[in-house]
Amino acid sequence: MLKFCRIAAAAIVFASAPVLAASVAEEAQALLNQGNAADALRKVETHLQANPQDAQARFVRGLALVRLNRTEQAIRVFADLTRDYPQLPEPYNNLAVLYAQQGDYERARDALEAALATHPSYATAHENLGDIYAALAGASYNRALMLDPGNGALRRKLSLVGQLDNAPSDPATTVAAPAPRAAAPVASAPALAPAPATIPPPAADIDxxxxxxxxxxxxxxxxxxxxxxxxxxxxxxxxxxxxxxxxxxxxxxxxxxxxxxxxxxxxxxxxxxxxxxxxxxxxxxxxxxxxxxxxxxxxxxxxxxxxxxxxxxxxxxxxx
Structure with missing residues (x-):
């Protein structure tokens, strides 16, 4: 299950008005936690008109766009953040989740590897990268089985991948409270590839x-x-x-x-x-x-x- 993350205030160095900027982002985050994504988006977009480089407000804007199913706009927000603030791993992580939702596992993998290049101890990115590799493996095993349906070794590998906990969930409906370190707390978000179908018990006349x-x-x-x-x-x-x-x-x-x-x-x-x-x-x-x-x-x-x-x-x- 791939995980979105929230950026912690301590992770951002604000160029101006840090107290006000943190307050706006935190108020918008509270609205998101209440399920009010539209109001959260309006709040940060009003703030960003006067403070276009406020990274934390831009990050919350991306989360609000995800909640509103405006995926392409959210991708642009997180991609812009990776270019403007390449030292932050959280935008790379959320960009990877959105790529995975579109089935683009290669780009998701690259984004997570970029996150880990900046923060090798970022546990969320490591977990998500494992899910990406599992999804890639499952897709490859399925394609191989289509070409070689009698291959027992492939079936065993596919069964192992299917036992992993990578079932879809709803997109980022909650965001956890801030953790004591800058590596952000997380909320659940969907993985794009479903687990392989459960193998049913064979019927009496079917081998x-x-x-x-x-x-x-x-x-x-x-x-x-x-x-x-x-x-x-x-x-x-x-x-x-x-x-x-x-x-x-x-x-x-x-x-x-x-x-x-x-x-x-x-x-x-x-x-x-x-x-x-x-x-x-x-x-x-x-x-x-x-x-x-x-x-x-x-x-x-x-x-x-x-x-x-x-x-x-x-x-x-x-x-x-």
Whole structure:
């Protein structure tokens, strides 16, 4: 679970009016803690009109933008802070969280490594960097399993990654009280990649290898959707996949591209998958937990799978 941080007042050397600057930032932070992000943003933006280089107020502005789901603006705030105050690790950390929410794990890793270059003892950045490496490992193992579904060693590695505590949470709804040192206290923020799907117990007529291969396909599907990786997402559908609702394949793909690309953040989890045989393949039924920056729901989802070129592909998809 990647963690946002709050900048401590002691970490900033203010160029002018330090008491007033700290007061404005602290008042805005209190509004954030009360869930009033819009008022917090107005307060710091009014202050920044006269004090544009107040680093602490700029930092709180970034947190307020995160709460308001204005992610691109928040990224610009934290990126500007890393350029103007490269000695501070906290802006790098929060920049990494936002990159990870967008599925850009390489840039998230680079930001965290920059934070640790300035403060090697910054525990939050070390923890977040571990989560980033776990997400990168899970994505790589899933891609490898798509190419080699019979590889037992890969399945064991994927299972180990899936046991890590990197489940998504709500974005920075609370901020902890100031710690006695400048390395900031933290609040929970979401990791972008969901953990791989739990492997269900095999049905009586389905062997363990098939169960694991289907589970790997399901995990790759949810991760491609969550990461808005359209190429990987569409590659999991069979060439003869027929969408529900009389849509053509082309119209369905155009619709999916729009719906997947539009949100700033997506999380898709597959819960309690159950696998059964059909006349020409397999059926996997599960609870789908979907969340984006603007919408969330839970539905009963079914995917029907068939083997294509040695891999399991989606031939039908429907909600019941």
């Amino acid at each position: 363990a290898a098939t169960t694991q291969a289907v589970t790997a396909t399901l995990a790759a599907w949810s991760q491609a959707w969550s990461g808005k990786n359209l190429e990987a997402y569409f590659a999991l559908y069979a060439p003869d996949f027929l969408p529900e609702g009389s849509l053509s394949r082309g119209a369905w793909e155009a619709q999916r591209r729009d719906r997947i690309s539009r949100p700033k953040r997506i999380s898709v989890k597959t819960v309690n998958p159950q696998i059964a045989r059909t006349s020409d393949g397999l059926r996997v039924s599960f609870r789908q937990d979907y969340e984006s920056d603007a919408f969330s729901d839970q539905v009963a989802k079914t995917l029907e799978l068939k083997q294509v070129g040695g891999s399991w592909k989606i031939s039908r998809e429907y909600t019941r």
